[in-house]
Amino acid sequence: MHERKVLTFCIFMLIILSSTFSSYVQFSYGAYTKAPLSPYGPTVNDDNLTVEKITEGLDFPTSMSFLGNNDILVTEKETGIVKRVLNGQIQDTPALDVSVANSIERGLLGIAVSKQPDGKTYVFLSYTESGDDADGSDVEDNVDPSGNRLYRYEYVNGELINPLLLFDLTAIPPNERGEHNGGKILIGPDNNVYFIVGEVGGHRTQAQNIGDGPEPNGLGGVLRISQDGGIVYPDNPIFGEGLPLNVYYAMGIRNSFGFDFDPLTGNLWDTENGPTVADEINLILPGFNGGWSEVQGYFDQNLLGREITSVDELVTFGNGKYTDPKFVWVTPIGATALKFLNSEKLGKEYANDMFTGDINNGLLYHFTLNQARDNILINDTSLGNVALLADNQVDETTENLPLIFGQGFGGITDLQIGPDGYLYVLSYTGALYRIVPISESTLPKNQPTVANQNETQSAGSTPVVIAGIKGDQSYSPNPISIEAGQTITWYNGDSISHTVTSGQDNDGDEGAEFDSNAIIPNQQYSLTFDDSGEFEYYCIYHPTMVGEVIVE
Template identity: 70%
Template sequence: MFHRTKLLISFFAISLILLSTISSSYVQVSYGAYAKAPLSPTGPTVNDDTLTVEKVADGLEFPTSMAFLGPNDILVTEKTTGKVMRVTNGFVLPQPVLDVPVASAIERGLLGIAVSKQTDGKTYVFLSYTESGNGVDGSDVDALIDPLGNRLYRYEFVDGRLINPVLLLDLTAIPVNGRGEHNGGKIRIGPDNNVYYLIGEVGGHRTQAQNIIDGPAPNGLGGVLRITQDGGIVDPGDPIFGEGLPLNVYYAMGIRNSFGIDFDPLTGNLWDTENGPVAADEINLVFPGFNSGWEQIQGYVDKDLLEHGTTEADLVYFGKSQYADPKFVWDTTIGVTALKFLNSHRLGDQFANNMFVGDINNGLLYRFTLNEERDAIFINDTYVGNTELLQDNEVDEPKENQPLIFGQGFGGITDIQVGPDGYLYVLSYTGSIYRILPISDSIESKPQPSLPPTSPPQNGTLASKTVSAVILGIDGDNSYSPNPIEIESGQTVTWFNGDTISHTVTSGQDGDLDEGNLFDSDAIIPNQSYSLTFDTPGEFDYYCIYHPTMVGEVIVNGPGTSSSTSEDSSDEESDEED
């Protein structure tokens, strides 16, 4: 029925597993969050003429996190294989340093890693993953086996292998709800030498940790957990949220889901990213006792983007906990992921100690500067473009993003790290690691590619077969132009993304059980296109899974059906034959 003739997406993109088809206990959710941006066909670039992007390594399978053992020596976690791969001098070693059994549905898998060098010469490696229920990778998908839970382990790195596992945290997600999203999983070693582990609310658990006043007691989910490197309680005599497990391991709660945390190298303050549902991706300053507000509040409390009508007085507070508004908000979600401070001057003094943030939807790398006190984001005079609209630290509509974009084309970004060389490293879900460095330091010693963007195809000699459309942006049934698109069977429609963020062309409408079954472009990044040939007559609704209010229709007429498009096409075909 349909043929993809030009699909500029990564062949690594994971196809969605509709939750309702895996198990009757699953709840169907919108799957816009699970489509990943592809790599740019011209490769990643950055918006600074003195810098360039080099590929360090590729061939990784759905990598989620990375950590440096030393110069040019990186450990990388793979989501679905459960393997910890080692990358040395740009070469992925054929044998993993560890292979653990993982459940892998949706956002489950091998998720986080952190390295800690000890004074006695030992090297500890901390891993977080969703442990398989029967010791087989992916058995939650293939055999409907419930996972054991999300676990935090400590290993020792010895002779190229990870050995001596010690289970530090066991979060079995009670009560079990059979859902696989919002597992978080990032790990960081703090300035206090303790372990900080970020865990989402795991499939929509609703306890007092998610600010449900009459809900069950907190179960260890939906927050930042802090323990010692031996798994002990930090300062047991003065707990932040309260005594006894799990309260005494919470450092922050009320967090929906996050893929990024890091410590400010100048202050030691912890910052995170947080994913909103249909609105309000956030950047937060996470202090001891921080309550991020979910499930009652997302985004700035006075904007009430969730339309719950709640205030901070409606939240659940334990011990020393306190609500605070985010420091930055995207009203339209971008799938914000990794967060890292560049504790180096190697890219230039103007970028030292800036905050860098990635996203999964668009493959964009953002740069943020802080105020003098370093307790708020301050968009200063080092940015290019219209920054006036950003003075409220809120992106009300996607085009306001432009001054913040430091780089693009990376594919869905899952981690950002600073190497021992002081360069910025970006991990792409498409399987590659990239390094950002000065052109003068590059082994290639040449500027990054600068190819013109793809243009929308023009109707001409191929008009009889190809019809052009443009994705304009989030504007209801005016989001795609023309709308509807009327063609003859056998013709091809090419949608060009003329917006500043990714969109999709996905059959059906949001919430349909068969959405995306007929066709699904996955993410179409800015300045790229997607083409589809329609062979069967009919009327085909489609929409953008990131922004479900964007809707369109393709009307396919059968042979001999009268329409302006088919008449024009027939005339042009006759002219060509003449």
């Protein structure tokens, strides 16, 4: 049973009404595709660094924030619990337990700690508040959530107390799916609170660049307020006067699970999830308009296929301006956390560089910026051909290779730099890791290990290589013929996760015969076919990938 605390005083509340919904909907697999941990554990591609496990046993953790050295608060999406991890141990008594709606991407989503000059510690939390004081009632009983809310708490003697409601946004989606809620929180270099919010299941307002749509409703952008809930620069708002325009820092954002400030310039960057195309990394200057729902990816390509010829066709408020992304994955990876390493503890070569994670593949990516720090610069590495990335776009999935810094983490939900200067990686699987120099670790280095697609051949298994998103050539060989009782082993030779799922996309029986779930890069899945017949299969993440097994 949860104790729901009543808000006794609210300085600033933004009540959001529902909006209309465009008939154009694209389904994203990102929310549903989560990479498992590698059976060999997470690894990094630098011989001087290693990965240490700090703790495990968390329940779908989404975000973390440091109270101090070896002292971390972690949010759990499904349970609404804020847990404290002290010296690697999950404490028995939670810091807070709130009631959350938790369908798809709803839940307890974001956290940020802010130490005050008077000795107080503020903790900001964002969550989809339950409509009836029970976790998951939106799933089990179809109870509408109360809202996507941002609260400020005080941390006192291991507990979060004195909640102050800062934002109250709608969590009711026009498409009836609890997705695109965003929820990450930052304390900016200006000491203000930055809160990134998605479009919440397909809201279509002028903030999503629908010219004749309803007025903006606080969704689909970065919102900024002071730590006590006040308007920042009330006499000089970025987009316009009056709520909610005067709290928008950026708009035209579909959904994001990660953003951070560059420690050298103070500029804000984010990752953004595309639908079936175009995950992005963006430089978000004040007034940023990302173009959604009319543009995704670079404007001159517009991977959404919209008939839009000029940025002037997008909606403009005040000092708002459309800006192209700085990097694009044509095939979505489920981009999540983004963090700048404001430390030299992993080596001077990584200081102030950008790291991002993904949920689909469990990969950790490394990016450097150009000298002006207003664009991404792909440096030469030993892992792949960087010439293919000269356009700052991954067109084919194998182009990912030079960017991969680590793998095997399971779906990554957050990245943070600890007070010790090391990079911490939070996995939805419930584990928390830290990347450190080998010289600072008491553990042996976990070497990258891959499944050998030839190992099972000697045991009588027939190998199939997953070659990438190549239609009916995605699985090789295809079709493949075997005799009843034989085994096939699919080896993922691509740089992103795939599945081997019986049936065809949207045929109603997908996965009824067999389903591998996510096969992460360099791993494999085996299945024995006892009965004769013809078995079609495909990748549930990339439905154009199709194959067939003929059992004689």
